Amino acid sequence: MNSIPDLLGMIAAICTTGAFVPQVVHVWRRKSAKDISFGMYSILVVGVLLWLIYGVLIHSWPVILANAATLVLALAILLLKIWYERRDRCVSEST
């Protein structure tokens, strides 16, 4: 850490990755993900995966670590979305 841009970039990375934590908690607590866009999280998972590969190719640990964490969180939201939609479909079919 040797400059203001470096420090700013690090705080920015922590925010844009950490931001997904309250969303995982929110969906998990509400047991609902109807307002969450399947399209958003599908494209996001692909994008973050590409950032991860990019990080590996340019040997950048900050890019690798930030995107590995975001990938886990975005995948968790996507899987919860799929899980709750399947549950809702089963409930509506059985009633």
Added chain:
Amino acid sequence: MNSIPDLLGMIAAICTTGAFVPQVVHVWRRKSAKDISFGMYSILVVGVLLWLIYGVLIHSWPVILANAATLVLALAILLLKIWYERRDRCVSEST
């Protein structure tokens, strides 16, 4: 564009920024944002704003453009969330 990492980074940036478009459309169409985390989009807006300042400081147009677009989309989702919550509160108070 002169290497595979550059191309990969560009596609990754388009995905992680573009991903927010279907979420804006989804919330707008459903007229509901209950499952959207206020915490996520508040932290995200701060993080993207810091990325934007970082981009200006390091004179990186790709960082500036990608984060300016993400900022508009994330702000739109946050404002829709606030708008719909206020509407729901008014409806529940009037009934």
